[in-house]
Amino acid sequence: MSVLQTPVTVRVPATSANLGPGFDTLGLALDLYDEITVEAVPSGLHIDVTGAGAGEVPLDETHLVVRSMQAAFDLLGEKPAGLRLTCRNVVPHGRGLGSSAAAIVGGLLAARALVEGEDRLDDAALFQLATDLEGHPDNVAPALFGGLTISWVDGAAAAVERLDCQVPVTVFVPPTAVSTAEARGLLPATVPHGDAVFNAGRAALLVAALLHAPERLISATEDRLHQSYRSAAMPESYRLVRSLRVEGVPAVISGAGPTVLAFARGIDDACPEGWALHHLDVDAGGATVR
Ligand SMILES: Nc1ncnc2c1ncn2[C@@H]1O[C@H](COP(=O)(O)OP(=O)(O)OP(=O)(O)O)[C@@H](O)[C@H]1O
Numbered sequence: 001m002s003v004l005q006t007p008v009t010v011r012v013p014a015t016s017a018n019l020g021p022g023f024d025t026l027g028l029a030l031d032l033y034d035e036i037t038v039e040a041v042p043s044g045l046h047i048d049v050t051g052a053g054a055g056e057v058p059l060d061e062t063h064l065v066v067r068s069m070q071a072a073f074d075l076l077g078e079k080p081a082g083l084r085l086t087c088r089n090v091v092p093h094g095r096g097l098g099s100s101a102a103a104i105v106g107g108l109l110a111a112r113a114l115v116e117g118e119d120r121l122d123d124a125a126l127f128q129l130a131t132d133l134e135g136h137p138d139n140v141a142p143a144l145f146g147g148l149t150i151s152w153v154d155g156a157a158a159a160v161e162r163l164d165c166q167v168p169v170t171v172f173v174p175p176t177a178v179s180t181a182e183a184r185g186l187l188p189a190t191v192p193h194g195d196a197v198f199n200a201g202r203a204a205l206l207v208a209a210l211l212h213a214p215e216r217l218i219s220a221t222e223d224r225l226h227q228s229y230r231s232a233a234m235p236e237s238y239r240l241v242r243s244l245r246v247e248g249v250p251a252v253i254s255g256a257g258p259t260v261l262a263f264a265r266g267i268d269d270a271c272p273e274g275w276a277l278h279h280l281d282v283d284a285g286g287a288t289v290r
């Protein structure tokens with residue numbers, strides 16, 4: 001067992017979960033990246049954050065990257081005496097683009113690399129730990145493995161099927177956040193059987209549409225399980241999704257919102273004033289360590 005004395009840098013992609021009908025199941029990695037550098041130091045915890053979340057996230061052991069690193073160190077049975085953490089954040093926080101998944105996956109990978117623990121914590125175990133920390137697998141799966149992921153939980157065991165997929169994406173990012181916890185709190189405990197049937201068909205179709213039938217994307221991105229229930233927390237996003245869809249653009253709320261994701265380009269005029277717009281492609285490789 002040994003602790004690396006050189007810095008480790010992890011790059012983790014943004015992710016979009018749900019993609020319309022695939023609530024808590026479908027996820028897509030996108031080419032927007034957070035970069036985390038960690039270094040073993042003789043003592044203390046030193047955290048430097050620039051970009052998204054700077055001035056907002058805590059700079060102590062409650063920082064999500066540090067909490068995730070600690071979870072990995074506990075499992076690996078080894079940790080450095082002190083840590084220096086540098087976060088260059090590009091993924092916006094609380095917008096539905098998987099910032100918490102990026103922090104968790106980044107922290108776990110950085111910790112594993114720092115104590116050279118690949119043989120003690122393989123990717124499957126790391127994915128399980130990431131799912132436990134996040135509470136659901138649909139963002140951590142593409143953050144770790146890239147591409148399009150179908151992920152689910154069997155009992156407590158997280159599982160994933162990863163698929164190659166290339167599709168053009170535009171995201172419209174509002175200036176204000178909605179936390180995933182708040183958005184999950186708006187969901188009902190039960191849903192009508194007909195709505196579950198509706199989503200099962202659309203989610204299955206969406207995988208086919210993303211792989212080889214783009215003309216199906218407008219039908220395949222319909223949803224009755226979460227977006228309308230959450231509309232009160234993000235009315236402008238919900239309106240934008242509806243107006244794009246009326247124009248035939250396959251648009252959805254990204255993750256728990258409030259970002260709007262469309263499988264399209266050439267729709268920049270739809271961007272509301274004050275929102276950020278990104279043209280994105282699918283990230284095929286997932287998180288990388290160097
Ligand atoms: N890089 C980071 N460093 C530290 N804390 C982070 C980081 N990224 C996210 N967080 C924490 O997670 C919160 C955002 O997580 P939340 O699950 O609400 O939204 P999200 O992950 O951006 O969106 P979604 O889960 O819908 O894709 C932030 O407010 C912050 O507390």
Ligand SMILES: N[C@@H](CCO)C(=O)O
Nearest residue numbers: 017023024180255256
């Ligand atoms: N499936 C999750 C994704 C956001 O983390 C949700 O919609 O609540």
